[in-house]
Amino acid sequence: MENNIPSHLSNPSLPSTSSISSSSPSTSLAPIGANPLLQTSLPMHLIETLTNALMALSSISAETWTASVSSIVSRLNENGNVREWVELLLLILMNELLGFLGSRIRRARTTVQTEAKTEVEPDSVSEASEEEASSDDLEEESVSDQKQETEPKPAQSKPALEPISVSKWKLESIPEHEELSLPEKNHVSEKKFEQTAESEQKSEPTEGSTPDQTSISVQGVTGDQDSEHGWQQPMSDPKIGGYEKLEPEQKITSDDELVSETRNEPDSESQDSINSESQKEALAKHTSTGCQHQQEEPSVRQTGGSDADNAGAISLRPPDFVSHYLPSPPSPTSSMPPLLPLDELPPELLRLPLMNEHNLTTGQSGRGLNIQIDNLSNLTPNAKYEVREPITNAFQVRFINERVGWGLFATQDIPAGSVVLADKLMSVWSREEKACKTPHDTHVMLERKSTAMGTDWYRTFLLMARSRMTGKKRPTARERRLGVLTANWEHYHLPISWEGRVGGIMGLNLAWVNHACIPNCTLSLSTEYGTDENGQVRWDKKPKLGKAIIRACSGIRTGEEITIPYMQTGGTAKMRKKNTMQRFGFRCHCRSCKMPDCNADKMLSKYHRLVNGIYNPGNIADKPAVTLQAAAALTGQAQYVRTNDPRLVNIWVNCALIAGHHSDLARARCFLKQARELAIISEGPGSKLQRRISKWQECMTMMPGFGATNRGLSTPMEAGPILKEDDEYDRRILFMLDAKPSGYLRVSCYRLRPGGNGTEQQWDIVDGPDPAPPKLNIDAMSPSGVCRDPGCYRSVMRIKQMEQRRREDREHRRHNKRQADSGCMDPEKDFVAILFELFYEEFAPQMKSRKRFRRNKLNTYEMVSEIMDGLHKCFGIGCKGENCTYCHHGEVLPGPCECDDEHAEQNQGVQVQDNPERVEGKKKKKGKKKGKQKVDADPVVQDVGAERKVKVVEGVGCCHAGVALESFSS
Numbered sequence: 001m002e003n004n005i006p007s008h009l010s011n012p013s014l015p016s017t018s019s020i021s022s023s024s025p026s027t028s029l030a031p032i033g034a035n036p037l038l039q040t041s042l043p044m045h046l047i048e049t050l051t052n053a054l055m056a057l058s059s060i061s062a063e064t065w066t067a068s069v070s071s072i073v074s075r076l077n078e079n080g081n082v083r084e085w086v087e088l089l090l091l092i093l094m095n096e097l098l099g100f101l102g103s104r105i106r107r108a109r110t111t112v113q114t115e116a117k118t119e120v121e122p123d124s125v126s127e128a129s130e131e132e133a134s135s136d137d138l139e140e141e142s143v144s145d146q147k148q149e150t151e152p153k154p155a156q157s158k159p160a161l162e163p164i165s166v167s168k169w170k171l172e173s174i175p176e177h178e179e180l181s182l183p184e185k186n187h188v189s190e191k192k193f194e195q196t197a198e199s200e201q202k203s204e205p206t207e208g209s210t211p212d213q214t215s216i217s218v219q220g221v222t223g224d225q226d227s228e229h230g231w232q233q234p235m236s237d238p239k240i241g242g243y244e245k246l247e248p249e250q251k252i253t254s255d256d257e258l259v260s261e262t263r264n265e266p267d268s269e270s271q272d273s274i275n276s277e278s279q280k281e282a283l284a285k286h287t288s289t290g291c292q293h294q295q296e297e298p299s300v301r302q303t304g305g306s307d308a309d310n311a312g313a314i315s316l317r318p319p320d321f322v323s324h325y326l327p328s329p330p331s332p333t334s335s336m337p338p339l340l341p342l343d344e345l346p347p348e349l350l351r352l353p354l355m356n357e358h359n360l361t362t363g364q365s366g367r368g369l370n371i372q373i374d375n376l377s378n379l380t381p382n383a384k385y386e387v388r389e390p391i392t393n394a395f396q397v398r399f400i401n402e403r404v405g406w407g408l409f410a411t412q413d414i415p416a417g418s419v420v421l422a423d424k425l426m427s428v429w430s431r432e433e434k435a436c437k438t439p440h441d442t443h444v445m446l447e448r449k450s451t452a453m454g455t456d457w458y459r460t461f462l463l464m465a466r467s468r469m470t471g472k473k474r475p476t477a478r479e480r481r482l483g484v485l486t487a488n489w490e491h492y493h494l495p496i497s498w499e500g501r502v503g504g505i506m507g508l509n510l511a512w513v514n515h516a517c518i519p520n521c522t523l524s525l526s527t528e529y530g531t532d533e534n535g536q537v538r539w540d541k542k543p544k545l546g547k548a549i550i551r552a553c554s555g556i557r558t559g560e561e562i563t564i565p566y567m568q569t570g571g572t573a574k575m576r577k578k579n580t581m582q583r584f585g586f587r588c589h590c591r592s593c594k595m596p597d598c599n600a601d602k603m604l605s606k607y608h609r610l611v612n613g614i615y616n617p618g619n620i621a622d623k624p625a626v627t628l629q630a631a632a633a634l635t636g637q638a639q640y641v642r643t644n645d646p647r648l649v650n651i652w653v654n655c656a657l658i659a660g661h662h663s664d665l666a667r668a669r670c671f672l673k674q675a676r677e678l679a680i681i682s683e684g685p686g687s688k689l690q691r692r693i694s695k696w697q698e699c700m701t702m703m704p705g706f707g708a709t710n711r712g713l714s715t716p717m718e719a720g721p722i723l724k725e726d727d728e729y730d731r732r733i734l735f736m737l738d739a740k741p742s743g744y745l746r747v748s749c750y751r752l753r754p755g756g757n758g759t760e761q762q763w764d765i766v767d768g769p770d771p772a773p774p775k776l777n778i779d780a781m782s783p784s785g786v787c788r789d790p791g792c793y794r795s796v797m798r799i800k801q802m803e804q805r806r807r808e809d810r811e812h813r814r815h816n817k818r819q820a821d822s823g824c825m826d827p828e829k830d831f832v833a834i835l836f837e838l839f840y841e842e843f844a845p846q847m848k849s850r851k852r853f854r855r856n857k858l859n860t861y862e863m864v865s866e867i868m869d870g871l872h873k874c875f876g877i878g879c880k881g882e883n884c885t886y887c888h889h890g891e892v893l894p895g896p897c898e899c900d901d902e903h904a905e906q907n908q909g910v911q912v913q914d915n916p917e918r919v920e921g922k923k924k925k926k927g928k929k930k931g932k933q934k935v936d937a938d939p940v941v942q943d944v945g946a947e948r949k950v951k952v953v954e955g956v957g958c959c960h961a962g963v964a965l966e967s968f969s970s
């Protein structure tokens with residue numbers, strides 16, 4: 001056991017149960033961490049044991065319960081006999097029991113109410129069941145678990161639950177001093193309990209009847225515990241990363257929710273009233289005897305008593321341990337105003353604080369905004385961003401409904417741009433996650449990380465399991481298997497990608513922030529750089545993840561839920577629900593998804609339809625007016641529902657890029673100004689996006705694609721009047737609402753008509769030519785027409801050079817051909833070359849084409865050797881004596897060839913065939929085809945060399961060679 005027992009607890013003279021119990025509920029509004037219960041510094045493993053017991057409390061039987069309590073007591077006795085702890089634990093357990101009983105009673109009532117309501121409002125019920133059905137396919141993975149959870153169990157299989165009054169519990173479980181000092185007795189009870197647990201554990205695989213009771217006892221008290229931490233090792237692979245929620249939401253049987261939905265009442269308001277009602281009833285129960293429970297309990301059990309059935313009863317629970325830790329909703333007498341629908345929020349809260357350059361540079365804030373920036377130029381690209389703005393910390397955790405669970409609610413009006421909270425983060429990167437080979441590794445890793453965050457942090461992290469259970473009524477089988485640490489991490493962490501790393505983060509307040517498709521806050525992560533010994537920031541070192549900053553992007557009214565976007569959703573409510581289910585494992589139940597036809601929902605559908613068109617580069621170049629008009633529709637819709645959705649920043653930036661593309665400096669300036677204001681509100685000063693926008697504001701030509709055309713040519717000075725004028729006219733000029741789809745109206749086309757005699761000033765369009773897009777200037781632009789990157793420019797140059805080279809080559813070839821065609825014979829050519837030319841001239845008509853020439857496989861060398869052979873035979877030219885390849889038998893033939901006339905006649909028309917059979921085959925083929933091919937004379941095959949056979953065909957003369965030679969020699 002840890003030796004962190006505070007002195008006031010170990011001192012017997014200090015307050016006893018009564019003082020603790022009386023002081024605890026009064027601290028319900030204390031911020032997290034300041035709760036007196038959390039300052040009791042219970043040893044960690046005890047908290048773990050306790051939390052495990054609490055996790056599965058809803059299905060605990062009376063015997064197991066008693067055994068569990070006595071086991072905890074005995075463990076406490078063994079480890080120090082701290083009376084205050086025992087009292088505290090028993091108080092908590094007692095509260096839980098009361099809550100459990102109360103929930104059953106409530107369930108009985110609400111079941112009756114629901115039945116009555118279903119008859120009256122069948123639509124609402126069928127809608128809920130439809131949703132259930134549609135989510136079924138996505139929830140298959142954990143159907144088995146779900147079955148375990150929701151299958152009604154036979155009533156007789158559950159041991160009778162004896163309701164025990166407060167006094168009886170105290171008597172039984174807070175023994176006298178001498179009883180506490182009798183460890184043997186407790187050991188006996190613990191042994192008994194172990195036996196029960198073992199027998200129950202054996203029956204667990206068969207399941208069906210009471211699986212959860214066994215898992216509680218095994219996990220919480222007598223399970224296979226880690227020797228160091230006293231913690232059961234999880235039994236299955238936890239798969240902690242990626243925010244994969246394998247457990248689907250439990251089936252919704254909450255009558256309260258149905259009622260609130262069908263009546264269109266805001267959640268928290270109804271919850272407030274429910275909670276206050278529940279508090280009253282709970283107080284009444286506290287003061288009443290156990291008789292009441294005894295009377296009502298049997299009827300509850302008769303209704304089934306399954307856990308799914310118990311859902312919906314949470315509002316009746318008395319203030320329990322969770323409400324000590326999580327501040328409970330304020331009493332009905334408090335000044336919390338009812339939650340207004342978003343559309344009814346007062347405009348002064350939701351209007352953007354209009355900040356100008358002066359505000360930013362002097363550090364003065366816009367309306368209701370408190371941003372302190374000393375000097376914007378001090379913000380270097382890698383500057384460490386510290387939250388210098390005051391942190392509102394005006395929120396509390398409240399239960400919303402069983403589908404969503406708990407959420408964070410504003411306790412005061414929060415203006416747009418304020419930092420709502422900045423949370424210390426525990427992060428697990430994918431690399432660390434992969435290093436965990438077994439569930440035990442994961443457990444150890446999470447424990448190491450969470451204990452490093454500090455004792456209070458770890459304690460609160462552990463206790464979150466309890467509140468999650470309150471939302472769902474009970475943990476799933478998988479969660480029980482995983483153990484508290486991993487189950488908590490799985491449920492509460494958010495997936496992130498930061499500085500090229502992928503992982504998950506968890507903050508104690510961040511954990512309660514729910515998703516909304518149109519959120520009122522944004523989440524940004526700060527970066528922390530280390531310093532050297534001189535206090536200089538080490539920009540060169542890898543930064544560390546800082547805090548999670550939640551910033552209000554719209555004004556938040558007191559009592560409104562604080563929400564962030566877990567992901568960028570768009571489209572219809574059905575599509576959005578599907579998206580969140582696929583990515584995060586829950587069907588979104590935010591305000592705009594609950595009311596599918598509200599303005600916010602319409603805006604999201606519109607966004608989904610238009611967004612691709614707005615970012616399409618083709619549209620930016622060719623249809624600027626259409627693109628700007630689409631952007632106008634979206635921003636207008638956003639203004640209508642009074643939201644500053646962070647996505648709007650990108651739309652404004654894109655509008656600025658469109659204007660820049662067409663050299664429209666005036667419009668670009670206006671768009672950039674608006675984008676920067678929104679970026680500061682949603683992401684804070686110094687964010688990457690905001691710094692980039694500031695750079696572009698300083699030098700607009702640095703915007704990508706700037707000046708591709710000059711259709712919108714304007715000067716920054718022309719933006720002046722637009723910025724000062726009325727919103728409606730600004731929008732008309734800014735978004736070119738009067739232009740044709742592919743047109744472009746320059747700012748100079750508008751003329752301000754001064755208003756007189758009470759009439760308003762108006763912008764008129766002066767007819768002016770819409771300059772056609774100029775031809776692309778290849779020297780200033782890349783082939784894409786957008787990018788002016790020097791790399792792209794170089795590639796253009798390369799293309800130019802290649803084209804030049806190709807042109808030169810073509811020219812060279814043409815010149816050579818011309819020379820060849822001129823027919824001029826060079827007298828200095830050697831004899832063989834001349835012969836070759838002659839030969840070619842002679843045989844070319846017969847060979848018809850080079851193709852055929854090649855088909856006969858006669859290459860140049862062979863051709864020449866044939867000629868030489870002929871010449872040698874005829875004229876005795878070129879003989880090389882004994883080695884002469886042209887002479888038969890190496891004979892040296894003196895003088896001219898001695899061929900007789902007959903031979904000379906035969907020796908005409910030389911055709912060389914490699915393979916006469918093949919030629920025959922070809923001829924046959926030809927003959928077959930034409931049917932008329934005739935061979936006048938049978939070819940005579942002469943052996944003219946080692947490798948070749950010369951086929952001499954009659955009627956084909958070879959005397960041309962001699963004639964040519966004669967002519968040459970003459």
Ligand SMILES: C[S@@+](CC[C@H](N)C(=O)[O-])C[C@H]1O[C@@H](n2cnc3c(N)ncnc32)[C@H](O)[C@@H]1O
Nearest residue numbers: 404405406492511512513514515586588589590
């Ligand atoms: C970080 S936790 C937020 C606290 C959570 N409401 C609770 O009570 O534990 C994230 C979980 O809250 C629930 N949740 C968050 N936003 C939701 C929404 N818009 N609709 C339905 N459930 C939501 C989902 O179960 C999700 O897994």
